[in-house]
Amino acid sequence: MEAFVFSFASEQHFFTICTFIHNQQKIIFMKTRITFHHSVLFLFLLVLASCSTDDPIEPEQRPINLPADDSWVDTTIEVNQTLWFKVTDAETFTTLYIEWAEADFHGTTKSYSGDVKVSAYAMDGITPYFQDVNNGFKDDKQKIALNTEKEILIKVELADLTRPGTFAIRVTGTATLDLVYKKLTLGDTWDVDTIAEGETIGYSVDCGDTPLVQIIWAEVDSPEGPTEGYTAEIIGSVFYKDGITPYKQYGKTDDFLNKNNSHSDNPKAVEVDQTEKKIKIHIAVGTQQGTYAIKVIPLVQ
Structure with a gap:
C-alpha cells in the first residue's frame, strides 16, 4: 500500500513538475516574443531617429x-x-x-x-x-x-x-585659381585688356624695393572711361605670392578683396611685403564685361 501511495505521489509530483516546466516555457516564450518585438520597435525608432535631412536643424x-x-x-x-x-x-x-x-x-x-x-x-x-x-x-x-x-x-x-x-x-x-599670370611692369604705363563674364584675369607685379604701391584701373565709370572708351565695370583683389592670402588695403584695416573704383582720382594702395617683393592682382567682372586698363605705380609720400 505504501508502495502504491509512494508511486502515486511520485506521479503526481512528476505531473506537477512537468506542468510547471511547461508553464515556465510558455512564459519564457512569451517574454522572448515580447522582448523580440520590443527590440524590433527599438531598432525601428533608432533608425528613424538617425534619418536626417540635409541640415541638422529643426x-x-x-x-x-x-x-x-x-x-x-x-x-x-x-x-x-x-x-x-x-x-x-x-x-x-x-x-x-x-x-x-x-x-x-x-x-x-x-x-x-x-x-x-x-x-x-x-x-x-x-x-x-x-x-x-x-x-x-x-x-x-x-x-x-x-x-x-x-x-x-x-x-x-x-x-x-x-x-x-x-x-x-x-x-x-x-580660391587658388588656375591662372596664368600676366607680368605687369611697375610704372606709369596702362595695360589694356578685355574681360568676359565669369572670367578672372591675374597679374604678377615685381615691386622690387618699393615699399608702397598703388593699384589703379580705368573702366567705364573712371575719369578715363569716357575719353578712352573703356566698357567694363570691374573689381580687384591683391594677394601675396601664394595668390590666396589677401593684402590689407594701405591705411585701412580691410582686406584688399573685391574692391571697386580704384581710380586715378582715388587710388587704393598696399604695403608690399619686403621679403616677397611681389604682389598678385586678380581682376573680375563687377557688373559689366568689356575693356579696361590697369597699372601699378609707386606711392610717393
Whole structure:
C-alpha cells in the first residue's frame, strides 16, 4: 500500500513538475516574443531617429542662405533666439573669411545694437571650425581653410542676453585659381585688356624695393572711361605670392578683396611685403564685361 501511495505521489509530483516546466516555457516564450518585438520597435525608432535631412536643424530654424560674395547682411536677433546661416557656395573657394559687425565693433559708417557670438560648423552641425567667438570685426574676422566642403553652417547667438538687437554678417571667399599670370611692369604705363563674364584675369607685379604701391584701373565709370572708351565695370583683389592670402588695403584695416573704383582720382594702395617683393592682382567682372586698363605705380609720400 505504501508502495502504491509512494508511486502515486511520485506521479503526481512528476505531473506537477512537468506542468510547471511547461508553464515556465510558455512564459519564457512569451517574454522572448515580447522582448523580440520590443527590440524590433527599438531598432525601428533608432533608425528613424538617425534619418536626417540635409541640415541638422529643426524645420522652423532652417538656415538663411549666405553667399560668400563679400556682401553685408543686416539682421536682428532677439533674446533666446538662435540664427543659422548656410554658406552654399563654399565648394568654389579654398578659404572663407567670416566677419560680423555688432554693438561694440562696427566701425564708423554704421551702428548696431546686438552683442553676438558666432560659431561655424561642418554640415553635421557638430564638427566645429570655431565656436563662440565674440568679436569678428576687421582684423578679428575668422578664417576657415576648406578641403572638400560644399557648404558650411554659421550659428549666431547673443553673447550678452541683455543686449539683443541688430548686427551684420558677411562671408568672403578666396580660391587658388588656375591662372596664368600676366607680368605687369611697375610704372606709369596702362595695360589694356578685355574681360568676359565669369572670367578672372591675374597679374604678377615685381615691386622690387618699393615699399608702397598703388593699384589703379580705368573702366567705364573712371575719369578715363569716357575719353578712352573703356566698357567694363570691374573689381580687384591683391594677394601675396601664394595668390590666396589677401593684402590689407594701405591705411585701412580691410582686406584688399573685391574692391571697386580704384581710380586715378582715388587710388587704393598696399604695403608690399619686403621679403616677397611681389604682389598678385586678380581682376573680375563687377557688373559689366568689356575693356579696361590697369597699372601699378609707386606711392610717393
